[in-house]
Amino acid sequence: MTQARHHGGDHQPRLFRRRAAGVWGSVRRRAAGQLARKMPVLPVLVLAVVVLVDIVGGAGMVWLPLLAAGPALAAATNGPRGVLCAGLLATALGTALGTGNSVPAGELMAVLSALLAVTAASGLASALHGRRERVLAAVRSVAEAAQHAVLQPVPETVGPFRVAVRYSAAAAEARIGGDLYALVPTPHGVRLIVGDVRGKGLPAVGTAALVLGVFREAAHDERDLLAVVGRIERSLARNLGPDDFVTAVVAGCPRSGHLEVVNCGHAPPLLISASGDVRAVEATHPAPPLGLRALSGQAPGLQRLPFAVGEQLLLYTDGVTEARDHAREFYPLVEGVTRHVSDEPARTLTALHDELLAHVGGRLHDDAALLLIRKETADYGAAPLPSRVQAAL
Incomplete structure (x- = not known):
């Protein structure tokens, strides 16, 4: 009985030690794995x-100061933890090399102090860089929200029309600019605008x-398109x-089936026939x-065109039209449309946009907007307007 109790009491401490050793080994492996993941590769x-x-x-002291390149490089490629890991590794390697090469203690301490100072400075720089990146990400998200609020999504199908839009802001980090577009189904037909703000x-x-x-x-309130512009x-x-102004083209597709265009100092829209011919709709009454109407006293005119x-x-x-290549040549939009026009507006604009970026x-270097509308059916009855517009009719 006594031997049994003694054997059992001796077994429990050994079991506890084995479990403790296993837990400690797991902790060490986990810590080593985390350290390896945080350790920057390039430094x-x-x-x-x-x-x-x-x-x-075997130069002894000559190469030891170059160990500072490790934490300094980590500041550009990693976060503060990566800088700390690189700095500690550089300090340990400097200590080992200095001791192995019998570097005088005073000189070795100076090198190690410099390594620690570089590590601290690099860690601070990395922390500030990370903070700036977080601020930039927050600003970018706000800009995206503002863009979605200002430039509301355009549906692919509105009444008898299929629609596509492509927009690129020159300020890539902000993803928003001064170009504008909108398409609104109304009781008076589909109305759309594309414009460019000065500045x-x-x-x-x-x-x-x-x-x-x-x-x-x-667009909802006014029956006359010129009244909308007014x-x-x-x-x-x-x-x-x-000194501020906005160039714009305001267009409407009334339920009667023709096309109305009011051009206020903007680039002429392109009318694409069913056979693929492209022509610019030049303003008959330039405005x-x-x-700036108060300065010129000139009112815009309304153009009516057939739209089959x-x-x-x-x-x-x-x-789009003022985008230049390396030879300072403008992008030939009419030729591009002729090459890529199809029965699917989205596919046409995707090809145009890709070619523009390649150009x-x-x-x-400037904001660019493209809005393409294609008439699919003869009247609104074949493809009804959204329910909220029908309710207003």
Whole structure:
């Protein structure tokens, strides 16, 4: 009985020690794995090269200061933890190399102190860089939300029309610019606008939001398209500075089946026939940009054009036609449309947009907007308007 009790009492401590050793081993493996994941690869390779050169050359103190390149490089490629790991590794390697090469204690302490100082400075720089990236990400998300609020999504099908839109902001980090577009189904037919605000940045975005807000309200309220333009003009006259203006094309597709266009100092839209022929709709009564009517005293005119089934209308901003390649040649939009026109507006604009980016080398230097509408059926009865518009009829 006594031996049994003694054996059992001796077994429990051994079992406890084995379990403790297993837990400690698991913790060490987990810590080593986390350290390996945090350890920056490129700085470690740089440190390995420095160590290899020092060992092969046997130069003692000469190569040890180059170990500071490890944490300094980690600041550009990793976060503060990666910098700390690289700095600690560099310090450990410096201590081992200095001791192995019998470097005087004073000189070795100076090198190690420099390594620690570089590590601290690099860690601070990495932390500040990470903070700036988080701020930029927050600003970018706000800009995207603002863009979705200002440039509301356009449906692929509206009444008898199929629609496609492509928009690219020159300020890639902000993803929003001064170009504007909108398409609104109304009791008076489908109405659309494409415009370009003078200037850049937040003031241009604010002006674009003002124009689109007035357009969406007036498009529903006003039966005459010129009255819609007049509402926008009066609003801009109250809110814009003397040097600010907006070029725009306002178009309407009434239920009678023809096309109405009002051009206010903007690039002429392109009318694409069912056979693929492309022609510019030049303004018969040129008008100044929105916001400048009081200076010129010239009112815009309304153009009425036939718009048959299979025909398409392309509205765009000057960021498309003024895009230059490396030879300073403008993008030939008419030729591009002729090459890529199809019965699917989305496919046409995708091909145009890809070709435009290839023309400029991948990055636009101005905002660019494209809106393409294609008439699919003869009247609204074959493809009804949204229910909220039907209720207003």
